[in-house]
Amino acid sequence: MSTQKAVQFSKTGGTEVLEINQIPIPKVGPGLVLIKAAYGGVNYIDTYFRSGLYPTPSLPHTLGSEGAGIVEAVGEGVSKFKPGERVVYYGSGCYSEYIALPEKVISHIPKGLELEQAAAVLLQGLTALTMLRESYEVKKGDTILVHAAAGGTGLVLVQLAKALGATVIATASTDEKLKLAKEHGADHLVNYSGGEEQWVKEVLGLTKDGEGVEAVYDGVGKATFEGDLKVMKRKGSLISFGNASGAVDPFKINRLGDKNLKLLRPRLFGYIATQEEFDHYTQELFGYIEMDQLKVNIHKIYPLEDVAQAHQDLEGRVTTGKLVLKI
Numbered sequence: 001m002s003t004q005k006a007v008q009f010s011k012t013g014g015t016e017v018l019e020i021n022q023i024p025i026p027k028v029g030p031g032l033v034l035i036k037a038a039y040g041g042v043n044y045i046d047t048y049f050r051s052g053l054y055p056t057p058s059l060p061h062t063l064g065s066e067g068a069g070i071v072e073a074v075g076e077g078v079s080k081f082k083p084g085e086r087v088v089y090y091g092s093g094c095y096s097e098y099i100a101l102p103e104k105v106i107s108h109i110p111k112g113l114e115l116e117q118a119a120a121v122l123l124q125g126l127t128a129l130t131m132l133r134e135s136y137e138v139k140k141g142d143t144i145l146v147h148a149a150a151g152g153t154g155l156v157l158v159q160l161a162k163a164l165g166a167t168v169i170a171t172a173s174t175d176e177k178l179k180l181a182k183e184h185g186a187d188h189l190v191n192y193s194g195g196e197e198q199w200v201k202e203v204l205g206l207t208k209d210g211e212g213v214e215a216v217y218d219g220v221g222k223a224t225f226e227g228d229l230k231v232m233k234r235k236g237s238l239i240s241f242g243n244a245s246g247a248v249d250p251f252k253i254n255r256l257g258d259k260n261l262k263l264l265r266p267r268l269f270g271y272i273a274t275q276e277e278f279d280h281y282t283q284e285l286f287g288y289i290e291m292d293q294l295k296v297n298i299h300k301i302y303p304l305e306d307v308a309q310a311h312q313d314l315e316g317r318v319t320t321g322k323l324v325l326k327i
């Protein structure tokens with residue numbers, strides 16, 4: 001067998017551009033590990049590539065950013081992995097049956113963690129963890145705001161922020177989603193579907209003397225950005241890390257001076273660029289799971305053939321937790 005199934009698109013657009021094609025199984029060259037995928041994680045970034053919000057280097061493009069599976073073969077010079085081992089990994093093209101990747105983007109899956117859970121937690125978990133450690137280092141006693149708190153990244157942010165000692169104000173668009181955030185540790189719940197004026201007032205009312213929060217973690221983007229500036233305390237940090245509602249409009253930096261605010265627009269890959277960084281944060285992340293401080297919440301496992309439905313559900317705001325493809 002020399003070909004495999006892969007989800008690709010040849011032009012950007014809605015979910016109708018997604019195709020399942022036969023493409024060659026990659027060769028396991030020097031320094032590479034060939035993995036037979038079992039599951040692929042679905043991430044919002046996959047929808048940005050598909051829609052064209054983020055550019056792809058060439059077309060057709062094979063989608064997918066992370067997965068979990070079994071090592072099939074290793075290339076010359078590979079020392080950390082051997083055939084038959086269970087691994088989790090990130091890289092471009094993970095919605096496919098086989099992928100060849102360098103050692104530095106692969107990690108062994110600890111005992112007790114299922115393949116689908118590993119595929120579900122790697123990127124969103126590392127995103128949440130690195131932002132809580134580096135974008136704004138959350139300290140015991142801080143009050144922080146997490147938007148879209150019942151989403152994949154949101155539920156991890158809530159749990160890890162609690163593990164680090166913060167008080168967490170969680171927003172979501174429905175009471176059901178807020179209930180889920182509470183079950184994962186959120187201290188205060190705000191339904192932001194009533195509009196900016198209302199959620200800003202509610203959030204400020206939950207903070208000491210109405211002064212605002214130390215940090216906002218915002219993956220919603222355009223719809224919440226202006227409100228974020230209002231709910232931050234003097235010297236607060238706004239971590240704007242996504243575009244679920246659209247990209248944030250251009251912004252005049254002078255406005256930060258009103259409260260000496262810090263504004264960051266981080267991408268995970270800038271925090272795990274070296275082998276040491278990836279290994280360090282992956283081990284820390286798995287540690288929270290082992291200590292039962294982080295539960296992996298899978299919304300649904302979709303067959304690869306239903307990838308369009310998975311994208312529609314994620315973009316349609318009807319999911320909580322993580323979406324996973326069975327490959």
Ligand SMILES: NC(=O)c1ccc[n+]([C@@H]2O[C@H](COP(=O)([O-])OP(=O)(O)OC[C@H]3O[C@@H](n4cnc5c(N)ncnc54)[C@H](OP(=O)(O)O)[C@@H]3O)[C@@H](O)[C@H]2O)c1
Binds near residue numbers: 124151316317
């Ligand atoms: N910078 C990075 O490196 C990085 C890494 C991973 C993820 N991200 C970002 O993190 C964000 C969350 O990603 P995720 O995969 O975990 O998705 P998710 O949170 O599971 O799903 C997105 C959620 O955003 C909320 N939302 C608000 N306005 C929306 C709108 N107009 N359309 C759709 N959803 C809307 C919805 O929750 P409510 O219904 O509760 O509003 C929805 O469930 C995305 O913006 C993603 O790009 C960034």
